[in-house]
Amino acid sequence: MYLGPILLTFVVGATLIALYFIPHHQAQEINSELLLWATIVYAFALILGSVSLWSVHAQRIRQRISGWPFSLVTLFALLGTTFMGVAWGIGEESPLGRFYSMVNSPLASTMFALLAFFIASAAFRAFRARNVEATLLLVTAIVMMIGRVSVGEFIWRGFPGLTEWLLDVPNLAAKRAIAIGVGLGAVSTALKIILGIERGYLGRTR
Amino acid sequence: MPSELDTRLFDPGRINLLIGILLFLAFLIINMLRARAGHSFFIRPLAGLQALDEAIGRATEMGRPILYMPGLGDMSEVGTLASITIMTRVARKVAELGCDLEVPCYDPMVMAIMDGVARQAYREVGREHDYKVGSIYYVSAQQFAYVAAVTGMMLRDRPAANIYMGSFYAESLFLAETGNLTGAIQIAGCDKVTQLPFFVCACDYTLLGEELFAAGAYIGREPVQLATIAAQDWAKALAIAVMLIVLLLTAFGHPELRRILQVS
Structure with a gap:
């Protein structure tokens, strides 16, 4: 039952790995073509996504589930933007383009701006000196904050150098250790999928 | 421009990466064979x-x-x-x-x-x-x-x-x-x-x-799956060993060997 998809995954995965090592222009054209196929498949998946979005929110409105007015706004936006795109195109000066830059972008920026408050509340929780590790984190954070502002140098000349050392030595060492682990884990997962050892994406749990 | 078209069948700048993948594949196969032979693998609790x-x-x-x-x-x-x-x-x-x-x-x-x-x-x-x-x-x-x-x-x-x-x-x-x-x-x-x-x-x-x-x-706790984690650990040990060797050689005046870790 699973032989077909596993074989297909192996062929495509092995081909893409081989193409990474072959700089020949024809091989790279095949690579570009394969990536184009992925875009086409994504476009079809977007139809599935739209159907899912419609059915989930329509159900919420029908059953008056908590927060259903938001679902109404979502469906209105889905229909409205689709109509604008089909009727007047998707250029920068089109109604959809204007809607995007005047409504969507400011909304996204507003959400992003809230990040400062979330960082403050997370930092407040993380910096409580409950144990040795948390105290170490608190002290490091204080040194970092003082060292990164101009007044830090007036308090003690060594602060900027100390912050640089913290960033470039212990911080970078930890980041690189995690990054190497992630890299090896990613290669391992990719190989497991290509070789058919990992079949979770086919729905198999055993 | 036709004269600029690349006609090479292999990028030598990526040979280290290819060796790395082949070694990893070898580790994977060895550990899978060990798993099939009944060897049990320890994984620290997560x-x-x-x-x-x-x-x-x-x-x-x-x-x-x-x-x-x-x-x-x-x-x-x-x-x-x-x-x-x-x-x-x-x-x-x-x-x-x-x-x-x-x-x-x-x-x-x-x-x-x-x-x-x-x-x-x-x-x-x-x-x-x-x-x-x-x-x-x-x-x-x-x-x-x-x-x-x-x-x-x-x-x-x-x-x-x-x-x-x-x-x-x-x-x-x-x-x-x-x-x-x-x-x-x-x-x-x-x-x-x-x-x-x-x-x-x-x-x-x-x-x-x-x-x-x-x-x-x-x-999942399946032996073959656990074997892949053991292979990953072997690869990590190898990466640490290679980095230490290159670090020591660089310290002793052979910085050109750092190139073996660079990918084009």
């Missing part, structure tokens, strides 16, 4: 994965849903593939206990695959009819629209457990902080180094980097 069952059990007792977020990565991200593997195990447990599962997706292709995976998990435990169509759904491919929708859902529905597994970006802290505010038990696993501190601050358990990729094997 608190975050041990807590998964506890979180699902808690949600069942409270009668509240479990929110599973597969991240913002698409199917080309290995973190998303690892997330799908974990989802197969979570969906199976959820199906066994009969609690509600909500999976808001950022990528429509990930949504389609997650839906298939969950249906199959329900089928495997013989509760196919309990699967709720629409519990795995598409939200938006806009990062902050996704954040607004999911955090809104967290505040309205108050899920008992929030599970974040996959590739997350700037939205990680928004989601994890809001989840923390609702009092849900939170388990995260992320392959993005820059987002890990946010999850560590706001979640009860966090899988750091490679632990996300080991999760599937850890939960």
Whole structure:
């Protein structure tokens, strides 16, 4: 039952790995073509996504589930933007383009701006000196904050150098250790999928 | 320009990477053979994965849903593939206990695959009819629209457990902080180094980097899967040895050997 998809995954995965090592222009054209196929498949998946979005929110409105007015706004936006795109195109000066830059972008920026408050509340929780590790984190954070502002140098000349050392030595060492682990884990997962050892994406749990 | 077309059949600048992949493949095969021969592998306990069952059990007792977020990565991200593997195990447990599962997706292709995976998990435990169509759904491919929708859902529905597994970006802290505010038990696993501190601050358990990729094997406990983690450890030991050798040789006046670690 699973032989077909596993074989297909192996062929495509092995081909893409081989193409990474072959700089020949024809091989790279095949690579570009394969990536184009992925875009086409994504476009079809977007139809599935739209159907899912419609059915989930329509159900919420029908059953008056908590927060259903938001679902109404979502469906209105889905229909409205689709109509604008089909009727007047998707250029920068089109109604959809204007809607995007005047409504969507400011909304996204507003959400992003809230990040400062979330960082403050997370930092407040993380910096409580409950144990040795948390105290170490608190002290490091204080040194970092003082060292990164101009007044830090007036308090003690060594602060900027100390912050640089913290960033470039212990911080970078930890980041690189995690990054190497992630890299090896990613290669391992990719190989497991290509070789058919990992079949979770086919729905198999055993 | 035709004269500029590359006609080489192999890029010599990537020979080190090819050797690395072949060595890794060899480690994988050796350890799989060891597993088939009956060798048992030890994996240190991962608190975050041990807590998964506890979180699902808690949600069942409270009668509240479990929110599973597969991240913002698409199917080309290995973190998303690892997330799908974990989802197969979570969906199976959820199906066994009969609690509600909500999976808001950022990528429509990930949504389609997650839906298939969950249906199959329900089928495997013989509760196919309990699967709720629409519990795995598409939200938006806009990062902050996704954040607004999911955090809104967290505040309205108050899920008992929030599970974040996959590739997350700037939205990680928004989601994890809001989840923390609702009092849900939170388990995260992320392959993005820059987002890990946010999850560590706001979640009860966090899988750091490679632990996300080991999760599937850890939960499944199948010998062949565990063998892949052993292969990964061998590769890591080799990477450490190579780095130490190059470091020492550079210190002793042979900096040109650093090139063996560079990829074109």
